[in-house]
Amino acid sequence: MRSIVPKIIPNKFLADQLRQPSGLFGKFFMGDFLNKGNEKINHLTVELLDVKPTDRVLDIGFGGGVTIEEMLKTIDTGKIHGVDFSQAMVDKAKRRFKKSIQAGKVSIEFGDVGQLPFEAKIFDKVCTVNTIYFWKDPLVSLREIRRVLKKGGKLIISIRSADKMKDLPFTQHDFKLYAPEDIKHLLVGAGFNNISIDHRDRDEKFDSVMIIADV
Ligand SMILES: C[S@@+](CC[C@H](N)C(=O)[O-])C[C@H]1O[C@@H](n2cnc3c(N)ncnc32)[C@H](O)[C@@H]1O
Numbered sequence: 001m002r003s004i005v006p007k008i009i010p011n012k013f014l015a016d017q018l019r020q021p022s023g024l025f026g027k028f029f030m031g032d033f034l035n036k037g038n039e040k041i042n043h044l045t046v047e048l049l050d051v052k053p054t055d056r057v058l059d060i061g062f063g064g065g066v067t068i069e070e071m072l073k074t075i076d077t078g079k080i081h082g083v084d085f086s087q088a089m090v091d092k093a094k095r096r097f098k099k100s101i102q103a104g105k106v107s108i109e110f111g112d113v114g115q116l117p118f119e120a121k122i123f124d125k126v127c128t129v130n131t132i133y134f135w136k137d138p139l140v141s142l143r144e145i146r147r148v149l150k151k152g153g154k155l156i157i158s159i160r161s162a163d164k165m166k167d168l169p170f171t172q173h174d175f176k177l178y179a180p181e182d183i184k185h186l187l188v189g190a191g192f193n194n195i196s197i198d199h200r201d202r203d204e205k206f207d208s209v210m211i212i213a214d215v
Pocket of ligand 1: 035
């Protein structure tokens with residue numbers, strides 16, 4: 001990822017922008033940067049989520065919104081909700097998906113994974129890609145996700161593994177890195193069932209790990 005960011009950008013600044021895109025840099029640069037750099041892991045996540053036309057789906061920390069774009073190809077009477085605690089990303093998504101929002105197929109909210117702005121048991125599926133590194137309390141947040149999922153609903157947490165991330169300079173600034181098994185244990189602790197790990201691109205510079213669970 002660092003290879004597509006100009007080298008003059010300090011690592012701490014980049015880490016802060018990855019955590020919560022903000023200001024002019026967040027507004028004009030981060031959305032496209034995230035969409036490009038994370039295209040594959042987001043594509044794999046949507047594929048494994050197996051979105052149906054009638055599903056109500058939530059993406060937490062949608063960033064540039066590449067998942068929303070992809071899920072829109074399938075959604076018919078269902079709806080895609082995106083929540084993010086970056087005002088820059090929320091504003092950008094509201095502009096980008098204006099027509100789909102007007103058509104009632106997309107809804108974009110400002111909010112934190114630790115306190116989701118939704119009623120209980122309303123989503124068929126939830127995904128979150130490259131965000132758990134930044135969560136204040138992962139167990140509380142996973143319980144919060146479980147609260148908004150319907151019984152039988154599905155969650156995918158997608159990450160780059162700690163093995164691949166631990167030596168990158170920008171991850172030295174307030175990233176909490178996880179091995180796939182760490183996420184599995186957290187999911188068990190939060191009451192999720194049928195947990196499986198799909199680990200792709202182990203030999204590439206950046207891997208894609210999708211941890212899948214049911215309520
Ligand atoms: C590294 S970006 C990943 C964006 C996108 N999911 C992707 O894979 O390209 C992290 C995103 O998650 C959001 N985020 C981080 N922590 C969050 C939290 N606690 N609640 C909601 N959104 C969060 C950030 O604002 C940012 O848009």
